[in-house]
Amino acid sequence: MSTLRHHLAVVAAMARLGMAEAVAYRVSLLIWIVTSIFPLISLVLWRALAEDGPIGDYDQGDFDSYFVAAFLVRQLVASWVVWDLDRSVRNGDLSVLLLRPVSPVLHHVIINVSVLPLRLALAAPIGLAVLLATGGMQVLDDPTLWLLVPPVLALAWLLNFTVQLSVGCLAFWLTKAAPLFDLWLGAFLVLSGYAVPTSLFPAGLSEVARVLPFHAVLGFPVELMVGRLSWSEALVGLGLQAGWLVIIGAVAAVLWRRGLRAYGAFGA
Amino acid sequence: MGEVPAIRLDRLGKRFRVSQREPGLRAALRALFVRTHVEIDAVCELSFEVPQGQRVGLLGPNGAGKTTTLKMLAGLLHPTSGRAQVLGHEPARRSHELLRSIALVMGQKRQLSWDLPALDTYELNRVVFDVERSVHQLRLTELVELLELGEVVRKPVRTLSLGERMKCELVAALLHGPRVLFLDEPTIGMDVAMQLALRDFVREHNRRTGATVVLTSHYMEDVAALCERILVIDGGRLRFDGSIEALVRRTRPLRRVSVRADALPTDDELRALGQVVEREPPRMALDVAPERVPEAVARLLALPGSHDLAVADAPLEEVMRELFAMRAPEDEAGAEPSSRGSDA
Structure with a gap:
């Protein structure tokens, strides 16, 4: 039991440090949040387009809810391990983490998660202001389905994290790995439901997009939260999230293990 | 049972593979298609043991x-060959x-x-x-x-x-x-x-x-x-x-004997004792074989107005310079990158 207590203490101590750093960098965090208001811009565009009647099964109110939720979910599933890892492998800062009796991956998990409350505290007023301006939000009205929201958000976060971890691990072999993540990000902007709900995609493309990991990270949690999914659809989505997590997690684990063998510990 | 050593290395080796190219735009473009790598033996068959403390x-x-x-x-680094142990653990496992x-x-x-x-x-x-x-x-x-x-x-x-x-x-x-x-x-x-x-x-x-x-x-x-x-x-x-x-002693067995005196003997007069390495009257210094130090000291003390006589090892920086200058041929092979071109 004392081992468990030790692990919990480690998590708490690292989270405290992560929060202290987040507070130290609060202005840059706020700027990052403000620069990620893309869904709110989509909201304005789609709202205008839906003025004369619904588009697909979205009317103006649906678009408001969807894009505010998309903005908030994006904040909640955010991490930046790809940039941290890319930099720290290249300049050797990873050595500092490797000397501590804690997995560097766990370190990144905790530091990234510990910033989420502050991130949400800064983002929520923006979302709230938009809702006040547009006249309210429809949310999931089945209270039992709300039980699925925390695990779905957790899996979405983990999925985003493991994708970033996998790409970041390429820095063990490449001079710069983070730009490769832009490829993922480009596909994410189109296919996740970040700019357009995936259910509005042309038939065929819509079905494909909805089984890809991009949608599992953003579109699926958003649709769940605004009450667009039934129990069975929600469970399928949850299964897809878990499946992608197993696959991408396995890739990340292999890359991490092999990467450490190739690590050059330069810059010291 | 004896105490486990703090460190034990057994023929430890680390080889790095690094890409290399000439400077300039032409070489940069060429490197997009053909990459030349060199393998460098940063550490080669290193063996030693360090007791605790x-x-x-x-x-x-x-x-x-x-x-x-x-x-x-x-x-932090995984060895390419051989074995390292620290307090009985293999460091690369990072237990x-x-x-x-x-x-x-x-x-x-x-x-x-x-x-x-x-x-x-x-x-x-x-x-x-x-x-x-x-x-x-x-x-x-x-x-x-x-x-x-x-x-x-x-x-x-x-x-x-x-x-x-x-x-x-x-x-x-x-x-x-x-x-x-x-x-x-x-x-x-x-x-x-x-x-x-x-x-x-x-x-x-x-x-x-x-x-x-x-x-x-x-x-x-x-x-x-x-x-x-x-x-x-x-x-x-x-x-x-x-x-x-x-x-x-091994690198520079000669001792350095220095003295100040009113009149300094010529290099030729001292040749039998050792080699003069410094002469800035009233001070001079000569390198002397250890067994001849007593004789040299006696001779220099007898100089008119002799004072500040000192016997010392050669300065450490000089010793190191000399040590690294006299590399054995087999070490040269280990120190130089062994160039093996290969395609990316």
Whole structure:
């Protein structure tokens, strides 16, 4: 039991440090949040387009809810391990983490998660202001389905994290790995439901997009939260999230293990 | 049963594969299609053992393989061949038990969080390294006092001077009471007073805690002042293992005898005793074989107005220069990159 207590203490101590750093960098965090208001811009565009009647099964109110939720979910599933890892492998800062009796991956998990409350505290007023301006939000009205929201958000976060971890691990072999993540990000902007709900995609493309990991990270949690999914659809989505997590997690684990063998510990 | 050695290396080797290209745009474009790699043996069949509690200095020119060796011992680099053991553990496995027993201080790397006070990182380390709060507090008070840090540990690290930051880094490395301490160029960029303070501190720490200390430094004086045992590495290979005195005697067996006198004899008159290496009247110095030192001393003392007679080893920097200049042919092979072009 004392081992468990030790692990919990480690998590708490690292989270405290992560929060202290987040507070130290609060202005840059706020700027990052403000620069990620893309869904709110989509909201304005789609709202205008839906003025004369619904588009697909979205009317103006649906678009408001969807894009505010998309903005908030994006904040909640955010991490930046790809940039941290890319930099720290290249300049050797990873050595500092490797000397501590804690997995560097766990370190990144905790530091990234510990910033989420502050991130949400800064983002929520923006979302709230938009809702006040547009006249309210429809949310999931089945209270039992709300039980699925925390695990779905957790899996979405983990999925985003493991994708970033996998790409970041390429820095063990490449001079710069983070730009490769832009490829993922480009596909994410189109296919996740970040700019357009995936259910509005042309038939065929819509079905494909909805089984890809991009949608599992953003579109699926958003649709769940605004009450667009039934129990069975929600469970399928949850299964897809878990499946992608197993696959991408396995890739990340292999890359991490092999990467450490190739690590050059330069810059010291 | 004997105590497990702090460090045991058995034919340890590390080979790096690095891409290489000529400067210029044409070469850059060519490198997009054909990449040339060279393989460099940074460390080559290195074997030695360090008992617990010893202070050992790794000496060698730039690129000799000192830091690579240290990084393998700390578990940061995986060896390409051979075996390393630290306190009976294989460092590359990075077992938590081993990581709790060692520390690596890198002069050019920081573990302290840049924008927070050092105390915040110390508290994190306390928990991560599982140190009891009372023990931690005791060590912290002691280290802060010994290194005269005072309120420095409460200021954001980015606002500290280089010397203050290095002291804070040292505290961070020692708070968990490591049994083996690796110091990689710990005095780099420090002024002389700070270097002396750091040396005193490390020696005192070794005396009080019995921790093994392995040090690499460009400053020969650091190593001479701190280490009872010297390992000279060059071209990734072990070139010497022994005390600093033995190193000097082996490389430069001649003793340097200097004197001031009203009238100095000519070089020819002294040729039978040794070779004159300095002549700036009223002072002169000559290198003399050890067995002829008494004779030389007697002869120089007999000079008119003779005073300030001194017998010393050759300066350490000179010894090292000479040692690295006389490389054996087989070492050259190990030191030079073995070029093997290959396609990407």
